Amino acid sequence: MAGTGGKIDPMHQFLIEPVFDQRWIVGGYDLSFTNSALWMVATLLVLWVFMLGGMKRELVPGRWQAAVETFTGFIGSMLTANIGPEGRKFLPYVFSLFMFILIANILGMMPFGIVPGVHPFTITSHLTVTGVLAILSFAIVLIVGFSRHGLHFFSLFVPHGTPWWLMWLIPPVELFSFLVRPFSLGLRLFVAMTAGHILMKVLAGFVINGLNAEALWVAPVVAIPSFLLMIGITLLELLVCAIQAYVFALLTSLYLNDAVNLH
Template sequence: MAAESGKIDPMHQFLVEPLFGQHLVVGGYDISFTNSALWMVLTLGVLWVFMLGGMKRELVPGRWQAAVESLTGFVGNMMDANIGPKGKAFTPYVFSLFMFILFANILGMLPIGVVGLHAFTVTSHLTVTGVLAVLSFSIVLIVGFAKHKLHFFSLFVPHGTPVVMIPLIFLVELLSFLVRPFSLGLRLFVAMTAGHILLKVLAGFVINGLNAGPGIAAIVSIPSFVLMIGITLLELLVCAIQAYVFALLTSLYLNDAINLH
């Protein structure tokens, strides 16, 4: 948490910095290992351990295995409901997407600031959410054109559209389709950024109120701390919801490419 003259900067938590204090530049490109890269690696590591520990295939599953199986079943059922049997081929990708976003969101909420460390939420950066959105959108385009060739453009002309309205409807539907990766990436980015800024602002109220004395602390710090607890619980819910929404929309976009609905 950055503080200067008693003021806390709520945007400092999003600053991408090299871990060892110096930038490593090769051929004019900065290839420094940053805090953002570290938390992405940590996310993948925690996710790998979680999946490895829950894939024991015991006859009577324990809590860990049950948790993994419930998540895989949840995503599998979502794909089957939104796409049908053809969606099984894309279940591993959507599951990986869902789990990475979920774990990245939750790890960014860890209260390790009390020991002098700083959690970093990689999904609060548009570069990360944008790459995930573009990757999903690219898969949709590849699947759509590979399966339907030029007939894929019929997706932009709903069935029953009057002939005279086809050019206008085609343009509107095409623009709506092209906006999808932007809205997909922005939604996750905005949700995570806004929540973390609010928590940091409230933390500033708590700290500055305590520094101002008992009277101000009772008026400002205590209510702010109680509000922080409630918003933290809400943010944990948002972490799961945003991961689900990203995976859900990806499955719906894949359904359009596969079934041309």
């Protein structure tokens, strides 16, 4: 959180900056290793450690292995319910997608800021990240759809039972709805995480400025209620972290169902 003259800037937390202020300019392009890239690597490392510790395949699973099996079983059940038995083949991708988003969301909520020089960064609060994930899912849907059905995949845009006199309208509407999917998928996650973090930073600003105010009545009237509200919003945001990861994985499975079963 950046602030000057008592003013708190809630948007500073989203600023992408080179790590250690070191810029790498190659051929006129800025290839600097940024805080965004750093937290992506941190997310991948946490995911790798989580999976490494949970793949021991012990006869009597420990808590770590049980946690990994719980998550994989949860995503596997979701895919089977939405796609059918063939949904299991998409488990590695959807599980990785779900866990990456979940861990990235949670890391952005951790109080790493109490350590001097460490500034937490939520990579899912940037549309470039969520948009790439959405486009990747959409590309897989297209690859699966055309490889499985060929040109018959276009029948997805002509719902069963469509009257002939609406054939000029329904297919373009369905096609537009289909093409909007990656935008809505990425935008939903981006907006949810950005809005939550802005709200928390605004409340944190009320707390800090209230405690630093010269008037004694400001702290009990502004700072304390803002602090209590911030605790509630933080707990709610942790729930949103999990919900948004689930929604992203769920919608991906539903889109894959369209590609597999042409529903």
